Amino acid sequence: MAMKKPLIGVIGGVGPYAGLDVIRKIFDNTRALKDQDHLDCMLVSCPSMIPDRTEFLLKGAENGMENPAWGMFESAQCLYKAGAEYAVVACNTAHSSPIFNLFSRMARESLPGFTVVNMLETCAAFVKESLKITHIGLLAAKGTYKSRVYHEYFREEDGFALIEPEERGQEKIHEAIYSKQFGIKIYTEPVKPQAKNHIACEIYRLEERGAKAVILGCTEFPLAVDPQDFSIPILDPGLIVARKLIALADPEKLLA
Amino acid sequence: MAMKKPLIGVIGGVGPYAGLDVIRKIFDNTRALKDQDHLDCMLVSCPSMIPDRTEFLLKGAENGMENPAWGMFESAQCLYKAGAEYAVVACNTAHSSPIFNLFSRMARESLPGFTVVNMLETCAAFVKESLKITHIGLLAAKGTYKSRVYHEYFREEDGFALIEPEERGQEKIHEAIYSKQFGIKIYTEPVKPQAKNHIACEIYRLEERGAKAVILGCTEFPLAVDPQDFSIPILDPGLIVARKLIALADPEKLLA
Structure with a gap:
């Protein structure tokens, strides 16, 4: 009997x-010469169940807004029932403690054998193993900045300095994601030039302020940024975790 | 209590x-100003369970090769367990009778309330309603030609003429999909120029032979073709069925 193939959930x-x-x-980084060489994957995209993460972190908890963790857990249940072994949440802000701790506790307690791969932890491990740098720029949504979740992985006492845009820059970045005129959440195919420019400009500023690499700490940014346009490494946690998931499911399939 | 939102499966x-x-x-054609406006969707991508459809149709049945319908049905069960109401199979060749009839019978008998939307039937209905044409070019994989599945929807006795590439053209198109040097199955990001050229050339030939529109009858072709590059309508069954699924799940969300 053929072994059941591992199923990766997103x-x-x-x-x-x-x-x-x-x-x-995941597909792009898989060694495959035909359909059947690709890894089994499943995407649950149920935004109706998951409130905005940044809104929850900025003002939701006091206003009785539902924690996005509940909808994330419902999505995880879908993946679990379908037989997924591994899953990742494709949102940086969702990894902030007030959301992710509740989510991962529910998953751990209710879904035996189901491994939630932490995208931020995976990204931080990659940076520490692959790049000998201490000064790291962080582009993120406001909720991610407020929660300081990336600081848990790059601690000052360990010699790391996370460089964040100044307040005006954070506003610009927020607009690049959420603006009704040009934000990536609305205009994705194609991304509007204003959104691209706002992000590029803040990458340059972070570099001027000493960043030796910049983390694209919101899963919308990679849709708008080509890392080859910059002289320092641009780190995409979505790409790093995609490669990690392949390595977990079938290491021989991971493209160099 | 909020009504449960319909879940679209692919x-x-x-x-x-x-x-x-x-x-x-589906996302591109949804009226959405924020994440939560998007429709709930689920993708099951389990190629390890589903043998090549063209290979099965050309030589598989005699050689005892497993019918792809079984793996498609396993995927449908995943979607069903997760609560999907509608599903489509994102492969033209999979709609050929020897595969699709078995698949849809199993789904009908075992998955109550689960609607499989037939991509080819949907495409044919769109052509008949929207375009007043009788001569239609068909670009497809060899298995699709052999099964003559599109002929079931565009019948000669109803006045339709399906124009297919000649034998050499069919070989070229097969190479564009399957070639180990430049086929779309291997080289997708980006698609290789040879694959694009092979397909474009056959579109021109179909037009010369009287086609008033060309159906991209293999779900790999839209990855390699920009309809704006041609003077006749280029019909993408994947796009047509994506819009149909939105119309079924929530017609107000369908972008004009």
């Missing part, structure tokens, strides 16, 4: 195109 | 990028 919808982007990166 | 993996493409087209 919790998407946060936003929808970001989830799709992570799945695409 | 049976992908046939091939993987084609499944992704149909999901992206």
Whole structure:
């Protein structure tokens, strides 16, 4: 009898195109000469169940807004029932403690044998293993900055300095994601030049302030940024975790 | 209590990028100003369970090769367990009778309330309603030609003429999909110029032979063709069925 192949799950919808982007990166990084060589994957993109993560972190908890963790857990249940062994949540802000701790506790307690791969932890491990740098720029959504979740992985006492845009830059980045005129959440195919420019400009500023690499800490940013346009490494946690998932499911399939 | 939102399922993996493409087209054609406006969708991309459809149709049945319908049905069961109401199979060749009849019978008998939307039937209905044409070019994989599945929807006795590439053209098109040097199944990001050229050339030939529109009858072709590059309508069954799924799940969300 053939061994059942491992099934990789992606919790998407946060936003929808970001989830799709992570799945695409799994395909792009898989050694495959035909359909059947590709890894079994599943995308649950149910945004109707998952409130905006940044809104929840900025003002939701006090206003009785539902924790996005519940919808993320419902998505995880879908993947679990379908037989997924591994899953990732395709949203940086969702990894902030007030959301992710509840989500991962529910998954651990209710879904035996189901491994939630932490995208931020995976990204941080990659940076520490592959790049000998201490000064790292962080582009993120406001909720991610407020929660300081990346600081848990790059601690000052370990010699790391996370460089964040100044307040005006954070506003610009927020607009690049959420603006009704040009934000990536609305305009994805194609991304509007204003959104691209806002992000590129903040990458340059982070570099001027000493960043030796920049983390694209929101899964919408890779849709708008080509890392080859910059002289320092641009780190995409979605790409890093896609490669990690391949390595977990079938290491021989991981493209160099 | 909030009404449960309809969940749209896509049976992908046939091939993987084609499944992704149909999901992206659902997102692209949805009226959405924020994540939560998007429709709930699910992609099951389990190519390890589904043998090559063309290979099965050309030589598989005699050689005891497993019918792809079984793996498609396993994928449908995943979607059903997760709560999907509608599903489409993101592969034209999979709609050929020897595969699709078995698949849809199993789904009908075992998955109550689960609607399999037939991509080819949907495409044919769109052509008949929207375009007043009788001469239609068909680009497809060899298995699709052999099965004559599109002829079931465009019948000669109803006045339709399906124009197919000549034998050499069919070989070229087969290479564009399957070639180990430049086929779309291997080289998707980006698609190789040879694959694009082979397909474009056959579109021109079909037009010369009287086609008033050309159906991209393999879900890999839309990855390689920009309809704006041609003077006749280029019909993408994946796009047409994506719009149909939105109309079924929530017609107000369908972009004009």
